[in-house]
Amino acid sequence: MTESKTKYDRQLRIWGEQGQAALEKASICLLNCGPTGSEALKNLVLGGVGSITVIDGSKVEEGDLGNNFMVDDSSVGQSKAKSVCAFLQELNDAVKAKFVEESPEALIETNPSFFSQFTLVIATQLVEASVLKLDRICRQTNVMLICARSYGLTGMVRISVKEHTVIESKPDHFLDDLRLNNPWPELKRFAESIDLNSTDPVVHKHTPYVVILVKMAEEWANSHGGRLPSTREEKREFKDLLKGKMIGLDEDNYKEAIEASFKVSASRGISSGLCQILNDSSAEVDSVSSDFWVMVAALKEFIANEGGGEAPLEGSIPDMTSLTEYYINLQKIYQAKAEADFLAVEQRVRNILKRIGREPYSIPKTTIKSFCRNARKLTVCRYRPIEEELNSPVLSELQKYLTDEDYSAAVGFYILLRAVDRFAANYNRFPGLHVGEMDEDISRLKTIAVGLLGDLGCNGSALTEDLINEMCRFGVAELHAVAAFIGGVASQEVIKLITKQFVPMSGTFIFNGIDHKSQLLAL
Amino acid sequence: MTNTGKWRDLDKLLSRPGNLVNPGFEPSPELKDDLGEYTKVLVVGAGGLGCELLKDLALSGFTNLHVIDMDTIEVTNLNRQFLFRLQDVGKPKAEVAAKRVMERVSGVNIVPHFCRIEDKDLDFYREFNIIALGLDSIEARSYINSVACSFLEYDSDDKPSEETIKPMVDGGTEGFKGHARVILPGVTPCFECTIWLFPPQVKFPLCTLAETPRTAAHCIEYAHLIKWDEVHSGKAFDADDPEHMQWIYSEVRNWHSSVNMILIVLLFILLTLAILSQALKRAELFGIPGVTYSLTQGVVKNIIPAIASTNAIISAACALEALKIVTACSRIMSNYLTYNGLEGLHTKMTEFVRDKDCLVCGPGILLELETSITLQKFMELVGEHPKLLLSKPSVTYQGKTLYMQAPPVLEEMTRSNLKLPLFDLMDKMSKDVIHVTGMTNKDDKKTSCLRKLRIVFKGVDGITDVDMASGA
């Protein structure tokens, strides 16, 4: 127990024990264990996922030794799934590792119910037809799906999940929740208890900027008909006002106040992103609604009532120059308000649960607390079925990048990755497999790609000859470095989906290994 | 005809012509063999990135690899450094990593070096065609960068001469974020040209720690300072500071070597616990919540969170660029890739530009000297020069050691050079490049660095003679 805590220390610092517990409960299925799939799974096994099942019907060939670290000379001729699985098990004995020696295509065709036992399926190196079938199966049984593919110097990763909701999105930069322009009575009272004109220099230079700004914002509002600084000129004036309060050049608290003065002008109320979530039809809950949406419904009520238009207070404050005593008091005031807001939301959650016929205490307190703390950062990701994307991708997105100097290659690769599948369906092999047929393959692939673009309603001229040549040159090679990149991206998205922390990517990621101008396409 | 051999996939890229390749690409089935035979790669660091780099390079056709790392394996490495197992804890990373990759990829030879990067001389680094950096410290990056740039020579038109360019690929990660870059000294910005990308860590002001602590981190940092001060008068303990580590090692020097590693680990735990205990007392005194063992550890060891996936992504990008640099089989990235998987997925390529006045990758600082100046005097000059300020310098010329500070044997051997004129030691060349390594103060921290100096002796060159004559 302590050993695994030590072993996972560097990642526990990122996703915490809850995230780790979610990983350890997850069961992952990998389809095809070439380097792309094996590398993806390797990263997850190291991180300690609960169980893995490797599905591959092929035997290890000589050629696999040059791109897959999970097989070695002694595995040639043996089941690839078995060899890869054995190596992965070596990496972490806490993971339950299994393999099935069967072709993924056949399994999708003959035994669709097989996939319902997993949390998530990673499908690698599958052609379009199989991906479409698998996507339908996974959506029916609510199994998350990630498709990953390496192809020469290009590749792609795409998530397919009906809906993924995130409470702990943990964004890097997010405006803190200080309510400087909208203080509640306790904060106001605390600010009033401190005299900004104190003659004690120690107190003066250790008055926290939160107090300075609350008081100065009020002063400004009183002399400006209740408005806060909004124009550039007013904001500058407000800063000058703050500067005027300084009695020494070394007063860091005033420097912090000037730097944070923009927070006074921040708009009140909730963001448009949160508003969208509140107005989502899923927020009208019933007995089959998820915990997340039940809490959103409670949040919506809270904002309309106790919140007075604001989300529950986050309750934490950044470090700032201050006397210890002031800081601790301030911390307590913010915490108390956050606690009161949480209790109000909790009450509403319990009532809603009762109303929809669920056990009122079926959502734990800690979950509601975390929900309140992160209310401003809630994220909902929805992914179109892959079939929909393939039939009608967002045209404007394709057009936008097709004509972009830097990213036309990424869109070009998107088209060509689809075109090679059509090629394979027509000719029973991928283009550029044999050097002797290269010229013929190039012109065939071009015809197919132009036809595909036409089907999608795009102008075909944007696809360059060079890129089509390149695609044939790749000859369906799975290069280790590209596979490790694509597999790495796939595994990172898996972690975000399973831990329900951070925000998974939103579209189709196209890797451009030529100049690394890769692009996430919102299709 | 289809190639079914081991390099079935790589051969396609290397033997087939393309239009989106680097200038000079000569596709041929032999390119793969050349890659193995004539290319020597050094991987610096055998940690999260280093393990991945070794695997990626070995499976990208490189067969002649070296790896250098001074660390031994810890339990906390096992969540991402996939070449290590629990039973390897305590063993040198470089050695275990090299062995594991050689076991699995036949035909690859990896030479491990279990030592500090500063322990190797310039001749060691000179041998490599390309250097791959998998490091987590700015100081180490800066050092290797200065070494690689020191080989760079400029021709009379101030153009870098191609055969002296020592390319580097460099990766770095923190949590879900990372970067991969290509450095072609003299052509693309070197590490020092864009040093502003790595701002020094903000330290807490001492008066905050002493008088107005507010957070758990303040309490821990304070205890950290006090505790270290008790055992070792000076600054806060820093695991990256060689002097501090030296103290730890000296504490256990008299013990048998096999228990040394265990002792060092234990000493760290004891030190951490001692700091934690003081930090807790202080937190109680001020009513500050949140002091934990884990947080204390983070402060003492300056822990950067790290996960397998980001290391894999960044290393793969570096290895791919290494393959392109050597074979020209595709365009080389230009020149700095950032990856951020925190909120969705963002990758960005930025083309940074060289700092024309860079001391490291430029032609070198020009020093005009009298022919009479002794090596001793020259070293003093280097210590006082405002752009250098190098203390404890060691000097090499054309791979020949003129003076060496340590080890004592070498110091003694080279001591007699101190009173000889530098002009004589440089074979009476009127001008040439000389290399000086030493310590410099950066952000209050002593770091090793290497500088390339262009020396011109007054009065030796014909033209200068005339000038001198007319002036006299």
Ligand SMILES: [Zn+2]
């Ligand atoms: Zn430079």
